[in-house]
Amino acid sequence: MKRYGLIGYPLTHSLSQQYFTNKFSEEGIEDCIYERFSIPSIQDLHAILDNHKDLCGFNITIPYKKEVLVFLTEGSKAVEEVGACNCVKIEDGKLIGYNTDVIGFENSLVPFLKPTHNKALVLGTGGAALAIVYVLEKLGINYAYVSRTAAAGQFSYNNLDADVMAEYSLIINTTPLGMFPNIEACPDIPYSLLTPSHHLFDLTYNPAESTFLAKGKQMGATIQNGQQMFVEQAEQSWRIWNS
Numbered sequence: 149m150k151r152y153g154l155i156g157y158p159l160t161h162s163l164s165q166q167y168f169t170n171k172f173s174e175e176g177i178e179d180c181i182y183e184r185f186s187i188p189s190i191q192d193l194h195a196i197l198d199n200h201k202d203l204c205g206f207n208i209t210i211p212y213k214k215e216v217l218v219f220l221t222e223g224s225k226a227v228e229e230v231g232a233c234n235c236v237k238i239e240d241g242k243l244i245g246y247n248t249d250v251i252g253f254e255n256s257l258v259p260f261l262k263p264t265h266n267k268a269l270v271l272g273t274g275g276a277a278l279a280i281v282y283v284l285e286k287l288g289i290n291y292a293y294v295s296r297t298a299a300a301g302q303f304s305y306n307n308l309d310a311d312v313m314a315e316y317s318l319i320i321n322t323t324p325l326g327m328f329p330n331i332e333a334c335p336d337i338p339y340s341l342l343t344p345s346h347h348l349f350d351l352t353y354n355p356a357e358s359t360f361l362a363k364g365k366q367m368g369a370t371i372q373n374g375q376q377m378f379v380e381q382a383e384q385s386w387r388i389w390n391s
Contacts, residue, residue, distance in 0.1 A: 150180045151202045152389065155193060155216075156209035159186045161327045161354050164207060167382055190215040205237045205389040207382075210324055213249075213275025220245040230282045232275035235385045246388055249279035252381035257283070257349060260372055265318040265347055269294050269303070271335045272322035276351055280320055289318065294337075305336045313341040319364075321350045326358035334359035344368035353378050 154164045168182035185196050190212050197203065208216050213232040217223070220233065223245035227233045233245035268284055268291040270277050277293065284291045298304040303312065325333045342348075348364035351374040361371040 149202060150204045151200055152180065152182045152204060153185050153196075153200075153206045154182075154209060155185045155187055155196070155206055156212060157186055157188050159184045159209070160329055161324075161352075162209060163354055163378070164209075164382065167379075168386075171386070190219075193219060203238055205235070205385070207385055208234045208236065210276070211274065214278070217245070219243055226250050226282070230278045232278040234275070234279075234381065235388060237388050237391075246385075247279055247282075248381035248384040248388070249276060249377070250282055251384050252377035252379075253280055253351075254283045254286070255380050256372070256374075256376040258287070260347060260349075260370065261287075261318075262347070264345055266290065267316045268292075268318035268320055269308075269312075269316045269337075270320050270322060271337070273302070274322060277322040280322055280351075292316070294335075308337055308341075310338075310341055313338060313346075317346050319346060319348050321348070321352070321358075321360050324352070326350070326355075326360050327352045328354045331355050332359060334363065339363040339367060342367035342369045344370075346370070347372070350374060351377065 154162060165182055165184050172180050213234050216233050221242040226247040227245045230247050233247055235246040235248045237244045266289055268289050270280055270291050271294045273293050273295050281291055293302040294305060295302055298307055321335055323335060325335050342364050346369040348361055348369050349372045350358050350360050352358050353374040356373055365371050
């Protein structure tokens with residue numbers, strides 16, 4: 149039996165196990181299982197690796213996309229350039245890291261882009277955000293991070309005034325705010341300043357319409373959740389594990 153899985157903490161929001169279980173059933177794949185490993189510390193990964201010698205690969209989600217790097221034997225070019233990993237293939241005892249978020253985000257975002265979407269606000273500065281800005285740079289879209297405190301190239305939420313909101317028409321939420329089960333939460337941006345020229349992308353896919361997206365839709369902005377990105381990165385992970 150080939151074992152695959154997901155590490156992160158907490159994992160109540162994740163549909164990865166359901167996705168792969170359905171995939172195995174629908175495609176008649178009988179020798180594989182996929183499970184969730186909810187670990188409160190990245191150091192708990194040692195025990196998972198020791199206790200599951202049949203583990204062939206795993207995905208990584210919040211908050212370990214950067215912390216997992218120290219476990220890797222080697223990483224893909226994207227992992228090295230992004231500085232984050234969300235997919236590991238185990239081969240001959242080696243942990244080889246990949247970043248499938250990059251492919252998933254680019255493929256899902258590009259069809260929604262308009263010429264006016266030439267500047268982006270990236271909400272959050274974690275491992276997922278690193279993959280997002282990697283794609284934005286590739287697409288030639290200028291960006292600025294948004295976090296609790298201001299810094300070089302980074303706004304604080306208090307800095308988001310009318311001028312900033314008018315200048316940055318693409319807003320991408322990489323934080324877990326609004327993710328199940330805390331579905332009422334949302335990033336503290338001035339939603340009243342959103343317009344139909346804005347496009348909001350939320351990496352969250354559970355719920356399908358987060359509070360962040362709902363508030364944007366109320367102001368006429370176009371919205372997009374992370375469902376397609378999730379599917380794209382999951383399928384890319386499966387291709388990597390079976391290559």
